[in-house]
């Protein structure tokens with residue numbers, strides 16, 4: 245067992261943090277010294293790099309995954325009167341992207357072991373939606389905590405019920421299901437990654453949408469830049485001259501800057517190392533968490549998880565007071581545990597919109613899940629301290 249000393253006890257262990265080295269700093273610095281801070285040569289290189297890495301045909305960069313998800317919904321034609329389903333347990337952006345298009349959003353219950361969208365719950369919900377004539381146009385599964393969703397089963401339902409799929413892979417760059425990398429878009433229209441500071445790699449803020457469909461790629465790019473094109477082949481008016489540009493649809497300024505792309509590009513050199521370090525730290529947790537009644541999330545056999553989050557569930561259901569007590573006790577020791585996530589339909593916004601959804605497994609998970617610190621540079625001693633702090637808090641609280 246690693247030893248701790250009293251001085252280090254007070255050191256803050258965040259639930260996650262970025263890993264930045266000298267090469268990252270130099271990559272950003274070189275952009276700052278260059279001619280372009282935006283719409284320069286680095287962003288297309290970063291796009292190519294991500295597309296090549298996850299073996300998809302096209303990649304379009306965005307200033308966040310939230311923007312990319314919004315653009316993905318718009319590119320698939322989501323609008324007022326449409327229905328979009330996502331998973332009950334995720335970050336709110338997985339649902340907001342569709343709500344922003346004016347669509348009605350509903351939520352599918354999770355699998356109790358992995359907390360990925362439950363394929364059984366999805367099938368049941370589809371059957372009843374078909375009877376009531378309210379099938380979803382788009383489904384947004386989330387590769388929760390970095391463990392890829394069972395896309396083979398999901399795609400059978402996709403074929404049967406005719407919805408389109410956006411994979412929210414904000415947690416899952418570099419994750420694999422068998423030999424299939426998340427982002428290959430083999431079973432989906434579009435996959436979205438996040439490069440927020442705590443995600444698998446970071447560009448500061450940033451996101452990327454990947455697809456194999458050239459038409460969707462064009463649409464994503466238009467939505468990203470005001471609906472304006474300088475590409476003569478996609479213009480309505482032909483042969484107008486080199487000066488001419490055209491707004492063919494409506495869009496946003498959702499662009500990624502060169503500064504962000506340079507950091508993302510440099511971080512991509514380390515993705516395999518990061519994934520290995522995260523998995524090694526997770527294995528240490530498994531070792532140190534023996535003798536305590538908590539269960540980490542399951543990873544499907546054959547999956548490589550990117551281990552964005554390390555989440556445990558308490559085997560004995562806690563009430564809110566007990567949960568708060570354990571959470572605060574660990575935070576008081578500077579172990580900055582976190583909660584991922586409140587069922588999205590519980591938020592006041594979705595309640596006001598009249599969400600009637602109440603998912604059994606998502607509800608069980610809600611007061612029962614705790615994210616322990618996990619990031620590439622976490623030391624064995626820090627993992628030990630976090631695990632030990634949890635043990636002590638649980639023992640004291642449930643005594």
Ligand SMILES: *Cc1c(COP(=O)(O)O)cnc(C)c1O
Nearest residue numbers: 308309310335337414438440450
């Ligand atoms: C982080 C996250 C997002 C949003 O990513 P940003 O890049 O911060 O906009 C969306 N979905 C999930 C599941 C996330 O964890």
